[in-house]
Amino acid sequence: MTDMTQDLTFAARSQWWDVWEQFKTHRGALFGMIVFATILAVCFIGPLIWPVDASTVNIGARNQGMSLAHPFGTDQLGRDLFARLMMGGRISLVVGSAAMILSIVIGTAVGMISGFFRLVDGVLMRLTDLFLALPLLPLLLVLSMLFRDPLSAVFGVELGTLLLIVAAISLTSWMGTARVVRSDVLTLKEREFVLAARSIGVPTWRIMPRHILPNVLSSIMVSATLMMATAIMTESALSFLGLGFPPEFATWGRLVSDGIDYLQDYPGRAILPGFLISLTVLSINYIGDGLRDALDPRIRGH
Amino acid sequence: MLTFTLRRLFLMVPTLLVIALAIFLLLELSPGDPMSQLPLSIPEDVREGLRAALGLGDPWYVRFLRWLYLFAVVEPSHMLAAATGLDNLAIEGPRLISFQTRSPVADLIMQRLPQTLWVVGLSYLVGTLLALPIGIYSAYRQYGWFDQFGVLISMAGFSLPSFFTGPVLILVFSIWLGWFPTVYDTMLTVSDWSSFWLQVRQMILPVAVLSLLNLAQISRFVRASVLDNLGQDYVRTARAKGMTERVVLLVHVLRNSMIPVVTVIALGFPTVFTGAIITEQLFRVNGIGQLLITSIYASDVPTVMTLSVIFAALVVFFNLVADVLYGLLDPRIRYD
Numbered sequence: 001m002t003d004m005t006q007d008l009t010f011a012a013r014s015q016w017w018d019v020w021e022q023f024k025t026h027r028g029a030l031f032g033m034i035v036f037a038t039i040l041a042v043c044f045i046g047p048l049i050w051p052v053d054a055s056t057v058n059i060g061a062r063n064q065g066m067s068l069a070h071p072f073g074t075d076q077l078g079r080d081l082f083a084r085l086m087m088g089g090r091i092s093l094v095v096g097s098a099a100m101i102l103s104i105v106i107g108t109a110v111g112m113i114s115g116f117f118r119l120v121d122g123v124l125m126r127l128t129d130l131f132l133a134l135p136l137l138p139l140l141l142v143l144s145m146l147f148r149d150p151l152s153a154v155f156g157v158e159l160g161t162l163l164l165i166v167a168a169i170s171l172t173s174w175m176g177t178a179r180v181v182r183s184d185v186l187t188l189k190e191r192e193f194v195l196a197a198r199s200i201g202v203p204t205w206r207i208m209p210r211h212i213l214p215n216v217l218s219s220i221m222v223s224a225t226l227m228m229a230t231a232i233m234t235e236s237a238l239s240f241l242g243l244g245f246p247p248e249f250a251t252w253g254r255l256v257s258d259g260i261d262y263l264q265d266y267p268g269r270a271i272l273p274g275f276l277i278s279l280t281v282l283s284i285n286y287i288g289d290g291l292r293d294a295l296d297p298r299i300r301g302h
Numbered sequence: 303m304l305t306f307t308l309r310r311l312f313l314m315v316p317t318l319l320v321i322a323l324a325i326f327l328l329l330e331l332s333p334g335d336p337m338s339q340l341p342l343s344i345p346e347d348v349r350e351g352l353r354a355a356l357g358l359g360d361p362w363y364v365r366f367l368r369w370l371y372l373f374a375v376v377e378p379s380h381m382l383a384a385a386t387g388l389d390n391l392a393i394e395g396p397r398l399i400s401f402q403t404r405s406p407v408a409d410l411i412m413q414r415l416p417q418t419l420w421v422v423g424l425s426y427l428v429g430t431l432l433a434l435p436i437g438i439y440s441a442y443r444q445y446g447w448f449d450q451f452g453v454l455i456s457m458a459g460f461s462l463p464s465f466f467t468g469p470v471l472i473l474v475f476s477i478w479l480g481w482f483p484t485v486y487d488t489m490l491t492v493s494d495w496s497s498f499w500l501q502v503r504q505m506i507l508p509v510a511v512l513s514l515l516n517l518a519q520i521s522r523f524v525r526a527s528v529l530d531n532l533g534q535d536y537v538r539t540a541r542a543k544g545m546t547e548r549v550v551l552l553v554h555v556l557r558n559s560m561i562p563v564v565t566v567i568a569l570g571f572p573t574v575f576t577g578a579i580i581t582e583q584l585f586r587v588n589g590i591g592q593l594l595i596t597s598i599y600a601s602d603v604p605t606v607m608t609l610s611v612i613f614a615a616l617v618v619f620f621n622l623v624a625d626v627l628y629g630l631l632d633p634r635i636r637y638d
Binding site: 236 | 317320321324325328329457458460461462463465466469470472473477579580583584594595598606610614617618621
């Protein structure tokens with residue numbers, strides 16, 4: 001008797017445990033996760049261990065190479081590059097995750113509503129098409145030119161720019177998620193379990209979060225990782241073009257664009273932040289790849 | 303098929319009108335003032351006169367309609383006149399003038415277009431031509447060493463931003479090895495072999511940067527599509543009938559797997575124009591992307607407006623092209 005209970009408890013595994021088991025077998029994804037966790041840890045915990053201010057100008061110590069005092073050297077104004085890289089990483093990661101969350105929320109909402117309610121489907125899908133046809137980078141550039149000053153005046157420079165960039169990126173990137181979620185919802189709502197829920201009198205507003213949402217979650221998660229990678233890239237591109245954060249905020253994109261002027265003499269200054277952007281995006285993409293495999297029940301268990 | 307195409311072409315017009323209006327209203331909110339570049343010593347009434355001369359005094363809907371008329375009627379007539387040599391085709395009167403340079407926007411675009419077409423078009427061509435064999439061979443030997451390498455390359459192409467690959471290539475090939483120039487010289491005229499060689503050398507780096515991105519995206523699609531087809535019954539039939547592997551892969555599978563790939567290539571066409579903004583900035587290519595960014599900095603509303611609408615038109619148009627191609631190539635898909 002006791003043996004049987006033990007067997008039962010052993011057999012009881014959650015879905016997420018299965019997903020993790022499958023995820024672990026994807027070498028690239030596991031590696032990506034370790035790299036991403038390291039970057040996260042260094043950017044957010046690093047300043048506690050390396051408390052050098054990123055914007056302190058020290059002309060006497062400018063353009064230094066690698067040393068114990070400055071592990072990655074200093075820039076043309078003598079600012080510590082290691083501290084600036086950590087600061088840039090914090091901004092990039094915060095912008096990336098915030099933009100990802102907002103864009104996923106918008107995309108999921110639009111996708112769920114247009115998949116579920118035929119009445120608004122046409123309108124919402126035309127809207128999605130319209131947004132897909134809008135030229136993204138120009139639009140982002142115009143948006144950041146337009147609203148930078150008003151938002152900075154209300155929320156302060158740092159928070160204002162952050163809000164602006166997050167809003168601009170997510171407003172121009174939710175369409176993919178919306179389409180994926182809509183197509184999932186369209187097939188799900190015809191399934192038997194939804195019919196069963198309806199037949200026992202579950203109202204629509206309860207069916208959507210309780211029965212539909214958990215089933216589209218896997219597509220949303222894959223979409224979310226890709227979105228975060230894109231958001232970090234877009235933010236860096238904006239900063240690189242000088243339309244992101246103001247100069248005193250050392251985002252990775254801006255560090256690259258500042259470093260390019262000194263490429264000949266101090267190549268590390270442009271290459272390092274560029275390398276960090278690439279490494280972050282690459283690791284997130286690999287995590288997304290692993291998640292896609294792990295969340296697909298057809299692949300899982302093989 | 304024809305009715306579908308015509309209907310979609312017809313639908314393009316309202317879509318583009320809405321997009322143009324959206325961009326116009328967005329620019330309308332812009333705090334940037336084209337007058338801010340002028341010296342402060344200009345008296346206020348002259349300033350007002352200048353604003354009126356630029357047509358800034360009218361209400362927004364008048365200006366939008368005027369822009370629309372200039373964009374859709376006057377400028378095309380001038381282009382047509384220049385193309386055919388018949389001067390009387392061109393409509394008399396004001397033209398769509400850039401605030402920044404005081405010359406017609408169409409002329410600016412025509413000046414910048416060749417550089418963009420050469421660099422971006424060539425990189426798209428190179429990326430596609432490389433992506434096809436890589437994708438096909440990766441799929442044929444799935445999980446082989448070449449496939450693993452191909453996946454890594456396409457992952458890298460997705461993840462490395464052009465403002466990282468660009469400086470790395472400049473550093474290695476221009477500064478350390480000294481093979482190629484760092485800056486694209488648009489004044490260079492190709493007249494003999496040596497200047498042609500210079501032109502080739504200065505194009506290699508920007509084309510390489512842009513090709514990597516295209517290569518990554520297209521090779522992934524080719525691989526997925528060929529993999530899909532390799533598992534189909536007709537492949538087994540072809541092999542059973544004694545076709546050589548070469549014929550099976552390059553005739554039977556390839557033709558069928560090209561259907562989605564062709565649409566992806568068509569869809570990617572317009573994004574290359576906007577994607578070139580950063581690369582053009584990096585290598586100082588004075589193409590369309592650079593024109594857009596300098597116009598945004600200078601609050602040059604007519605140029606930004608015109609370029610954005612052209613980009614949007616390209617996206618909408620190539621969406622249509624992709625759909626039509628899909629219907630033409632795949633007999634299972636019929637729109638009517």
